[in-house]
Each structure stands twice: as C-alpha cells, then as structure tokens.
Amino acid sequence: MDKHKKHIVILGAGESGAGAALLAQQQEYDVFVSDGGPIAAAFVRELEENNIRYEQGGHTEALVLKADEVVKSPGIPEKASIMKKIREAGIPVISEIELAYRFAKGKKIIAITGSNGKTTTTALTYDIFKKAGLNAACVGNIGNSFARQVALAPADYYIVEISSFQLDDIQQFRPEVAVLLNITPDHLDRYDHKMEQYAAAKLRIVENQGPEDYFIYCLDDPGINQYLKNLPVQSKILPFTTMEPLKEGGFIANKELNLRVGEEEDLVVSIYDLALQGRHNLYNSMAAGIAARTMDIRNEHIRASLTSFRSLEHRLEYVASVRGIDFINDSKATNINSVWFALESMHQPVVLIMGGIDKGNDYSIIAGLVKEKVKAIVCLGKDNHLIHDALAQHVPVIVNTESMHDAVHASFFLSQKGDVVLLSPACSSFDLFKNYEDRGRQFKQEVHAL
Missing domain, CATH: 3.40.50.720 (NAD(P)-binding Rossmann-like Domain)
Structure with a gap:
C-alpha cells in the first residue's frame, strides 16, 4: 500500500x-x-x-x-x-456513480430513475442521441457501469440508468438532466419497509441540481406528487402527462404525443405511430423526447427514434407464437407495478408465469387486472404461498412449478389458440436463476423447444 x-x-x-x-x-x-x-x-x-x-x-x-x-x-x-x-x-462511503461523476466533469449527464420503465426510457433516450449523431454512452444499470465507461471509453453525453441503491450514496452527483418516471413500492426490504425512505432515495437525483439544470417527471404519478411537494427543487421543471395540455413539457392530446420544450416548434406524433405501444410507454416516450429536447436535439431525430425504436430483451419481448399462442418475455419485471403495466398492455387472455423471491409485494395491486385478463397463474419459485393467498380467489387456475421447463410446459397446456403466455414474475430471480437475464433466456429456450 x-x-x-x-x-x-x-x-x-x-x-x-x-x-x-x-x-x-x-x-x-x-x-x-x-x-x-x-x-x-x-x-x-x-x-x-x-x-x-x-x-x-x-x-x-x-x-x-x-x-x-x-x-x-x-x-x-x-x-x-x-x-x-x-x-x-x-x-466516507460513496457509490460507483459518485466516483464516475468526479471524472466526468464537463460532460453532459442525463440520469434516469423510477420504479418502472427506466431501462426502456434509458435505451430509447440513447437511441435518440445516437440517431442525432452525438457521442453518447448508455451506462449504469444497463450496459457498462458508469465508471467503466468513463475509464475506458469517455463520451460527451452519458445516458445513465440509476437505481435508488446507487442514489443512496451520492454526495456531489449532479446531472444536467434528471428524469423521474414514477415512485411505486419496490425494494422496500432495503428501506425498513418504509415507502418514504425509498421515495427519498429516488428524489436524491435532484438534490444537487441548480437553476440551469432540468428535472423531468411524470405529473400523473401519485407517488411523485406525494413526496415532491415537500422538496425544494432548484432546477427547471418539465413535467409530462396524459391528462391535459401543458405550456411546457410533454402531453397527449387528440391521440397525439406532443413535446413542447425550448425554442423549436412542438413535436407532434400520432400515438399509433409510436414504436413502443401501451400507456406506460407513452410516459417513457415523452420522458425520452423531453430529455433529448433539453439538449437541443432536433425534432426529426426524436421522431425517427420514437417511431422506429425496438424494445429491449426481457422487457415485454415477443418470443414466438406456438400453435397460435403468443409467448412474451417480461423477465425484467421484478416488482408488482411492472406486472401491472404488463397486464394493462395485454389484449388477449393471459396465462401468467410469476414468482421468485418476494421483495415485499402487495399483490392486491394487480388483483383487478388478474380477474379481468388472467385465465391461469403458473407460479415459478420455491415459495409461492403469498401469490396463492392474494390471487387464488381471482383466477380459475393456479399451479406451482420449480423449473422453467415445467413452468413453460404447464403454461402451454393451460393455453389455447389466441392466448398469450406472459412471463412477468414480480419477484427477484435468485432462488432458481443467476439473474433476471438468465431467467428470461431460459424462458426463451424452453419456448423455442416446444
């Protein structure tokens, strides 16, 4: 030493x-x-x-x-x-993003957090920056760590997906653009099962921002609204909503996505032309588009990306259709709100594969959608009693499995032509798999082997 x-x-x-x-x-x-x-x-x-x-x-x-x-x-x-x-x-204890920030001074940082949707929004934002020809890197919980990128391949723009755990140990970290998509219960086991502690961690993304920085957030999210009202925000606020037109920010009106930021004229795109469909993806698309506009990216590049972007592996990823049954891999859905978004976007009868290591889920959140859309639940995990206790009364069939092979075959048996088999676990994967990627890949392998 x-x-x-x-x-x-x-x-x-x-x-x-x-x-x-x-x-x-x-x-x-x-x-x-x-x-x-x-x-x-x-x-x-x-x-x-x-x-x-x-x-x-x-x-x-x-x-x-x-x-x-x-x-x-x-x-x-x-x-x-x-x-x-x-x-x-x-x-003194710091996070890896704090260390990376020290040596990324002078670069532009777009930091994206939220309980759900942050991976999709980060990837979409990065896609816009690349289509605009900018030297950008997509880092954090997606791809390389922020520190690795700064060390080995520095960029002019860092699009950073950030978790609450990473925000717990920041000191000076100050993104030019902070995006907060939503605050819903997740990882509460790490925050003494107190929602206010988890929310406070998420909101640290804005604590070092100044008047020249931007804070982009979802105006429709009750969690953000509840915890934001007591927080003094120094940065320029750019909200987005599906409920009403805004003077500045993003909104949906007449079935069109509108972005109104800066000097350039409004960007207007039909919601039917967006590459990412579903209500949750309207929010993701608006957040990414607003972030791009704060960096003066032209509307043509934003439009090109919003209408052509391909969704990510393990996030509502279409796998295959077998005998008229569609198989969807949403292995990245590791909390109950992600499952809610997934079910909300389904338009066919669903056989739902879920389960794993429970992180304090309130399964009653999806009870209404399960009753409306799910014909069977296939539990995948070593301990499924919480899912049974909460949802058995809302679904005709609920069965247990302890391997992906058995889960896929049970789902196939319980489905018929026109149904969708959805892997959307709501839980961590570590009881049976290395991580959510391993779980998703095993799902795809078993589906292709049918």
Missing part, C-alpha cells in the same frame, strides 16, 4: 465494482477490492491484468477498515456486518 496515495476500497466486484476499480486505478488511487462472495472469472481476470489487489469469499476487516474512502456496490445492504463496521469507523 502506497502511503502517499488515497487508499480506496471497492466493496463488491460485479460490473459496478469492477468498473469502479478500473477507474480508481486509472486515477492513481491505491485500490483494494473486497467481495464477500465469489468473483466472476471475467472480473478476476480483469483485476489481475490491471494489477488490482482483491479478495473474494469474505472481507478482511483489517484491510477494509484502512480505507480513506469506500465505494459500495449497490447490491450490498447497510445491514451487512462489514458496512456497520465501516460506518462505525466513520469512513
């Missing part, structure tokens, strides 16, 4: 931690990476190739507590014993 260098400890060595380690090493910090579990082989190789010291399978307290500063990966909860020791020692 070099006594003259600032000693930084990276807790966790996934994409976020490995990216932070690369950037910290590049900026001549003395870096040590500590992961309580096993580190993926690709990240081990990367750390070793860059001569970054690391440990895996546990934390050596004597080494961690020597840190001048700790970068905490978003998956590590505050209740972890090593975090309690770090807090007791008074060592």
Whole structure:
C-alpha cells in the first residue's frame, strides 16, 4: 500500500465494482477490492491484468477498515456486518456513480430513475442521441457501469440508468438532466419497509441540481406528487402527462404525443405511430423526447427514434407464437407495478408465469387486472404461498412449478389458440436463476423447444 496515495476500497466486484476499480486505478488511487462472495472469472481476470489487489469469499476487516474512502456496490445492504463496521469507523462511503461523476466533469449527464420503465426510457433516450449523431454512452444499470465507461471509453453525453441503491450514496452527483418516471413500492426490504425512505432515495437525483439544470417527471404519478411537494427543487421543471395540455413539457392530446420544450416548434406524433405501444410507454416516450429536447436535439431525430425504436430483451419481448399462442418475455419485471403495466398492455387472455423471491409485494395491486385478463397463474419459485393467498380467489387456475421447463410446459397446456403466455414474475430471480437475464433466456429456450 502506497502511503502517499488515497487508499480506496471497492466493496463488491460485479460490473459496478469492477468498473469502479478500473477507474480508481486509472486515477492513481491505491485500490483494494473486497467481495464477500465469489468473483466472476471475467472480473478476476480483469483485476489481475490491471494489477488490482482483491479478495473474494469474505472481507478482511483489517484491510477494509484502512480505507480513506469506500465505494459500495449497490447490491450490498447497510445491514451487512462489514458496512456497520465501516460506518462505525466513520469512513466516507460513496457509490460507483459518485466516483464516475468526479471524472466526468464537463460532460453532459442525463440520469434516469423510477420504479418502472427506466431501462426502456434509458435505451430509447440513447437511441435518440445516437440517431442525432452525438457521442453518447448508455451506462449504469444497463450496459457498462458508469465508471467503466468513463475509464475506458469517455463520451460527451452519458445516458445513465440509476437505481435508488446507487442514489443512496451520492454526495456531489449532479446531472444536467434528471428524469423521474414514477415512485411505486419496490425494494422496500432495503428501506425498513418504509415507502418514504425509498421515495427519498429516488428524489436524491435532484438534490444537487441548480437553476440551469432540468428535472423531468411524470405529473400523473401519485407517488411523485406525494413526496415532491415537500422538496425544494432548484432546477427547471418539465413535467409530462396524459391528462391535459401543458405550456411546457410533454402531453397527449387528440391521440397525439406532443413535446413542447425550448425554442423549436412542438413535436407532434400520432400515438399509433409510436414504436413502443401501451400507456406506460407513452410516459417513457415523452420522458425520452423531453430529455433529448433539453439538449437541443432536433425534432426529426426524436421522431425517427420514437417511431422506429425496438424494445429491449426481457422487457415485454415477443418470443414466438406456438400453435397460435403468443409467448412474451417480461423477465425484467421484478416488482408488482411492472406486472401491472404488463397486464394493462395485454389484449388477449393471459396465462401468467410469476414468482421468485418476494421483495415485499402487495399483490392486491394487480388483483383487478388478474380477474379481468388472467385465465391461469403458473407460479415459478420455491415459495409461492403469498401469490396463492392474494390471487387464488381471482383466477380459475393456479399451479406451482420449480423449473422453467415445467413452468413453460404447464403454461402451454393451460393455453389455447389466441392466448398469450406472459412471463412477468414480480419477484427477484435468485432462488432458481443467476439473474433476471438468465431467467428470461431460459424462458426463451424452453419456448423455442416446444
């Protein structure tokens, strides 16, 4: 350890931690990476190739507590014993996005958060910037970590998908454009099951903004309205809504999407021409379009993207039609509100595959849509009793499975021509799968094998 260098400890060595380690090493910090579990082989190789010291399978307290500063990966909860020791020692803790921000000064940052829709909105915003010919990078919870991108391939514009966990540990992070799509219950197990704590984390996205920055948010979202009214916002506010025309922002009128921002004339697009359909995607499209307009991107580039963008893998992704039954992969739906949005956009009878590790879901939120649209629920997980307790009375058939093979075959058996089988779990995947991507890919493999 070099006594003259600032000693930084990276807790966790996934994409976020490995990216932070690369950037910290590049900026001549003395870096040590500590992961309580096993580190993926690709990240081990990367750390070793860059001569970054690391440990895996546990934390050596004597080494961690020597840190001048700790970068905490978003998956590590505050209740972890090593975090309690770090807090007791008074060592400053930051998130990977805070570290990346330090070395992205002078660049434009468009930060997007929300309980639902942020991945789609981030990808759509990035698509607009690329169509406009700008040097942009899509980072954060989607693609490379923000820190990795800053270290290895700096861009002029960073479109950053940010979770509440990442916002928990910011200090100076200040995006030129902050987008808040919605605030609905999610990850409440990490916030003492208190909605106000979770909402406060989401709203930190605007806390360092000034009058020259922009805050884009959904005017229709009751969660945002409830918690925003007590927050002094310094930035220029650009709301979006489906309810009424606005003087500035985004709105739906006469079945047309309208964007009214800055000097350029309004952008007007028929909602039927939008590439992303469904009410939730009207919000995502407006948010992305407004963000682009704040950066003076011309209407023609925004229109081209809004009308041609292809949706993401694992987010309401059409997989195949087998004997007239459509299969939809929405594995990224890891909370109950995502499932609500998915069901709301379905127009055929649904066989719903759901389940996994429950994060404190209130399943009553989807009870009305289940009663209206779902003919059968196929539970996929090791413990499905909460789903049974909440929804069994609203659906004719509910069955249990413990593998993707069984879930897909049960769904196929329960369906008929004209139905849709929707994988929209509402839960984390870690009881049976590596992550939501693994769950979605296994779903697609089983569907193609039918």
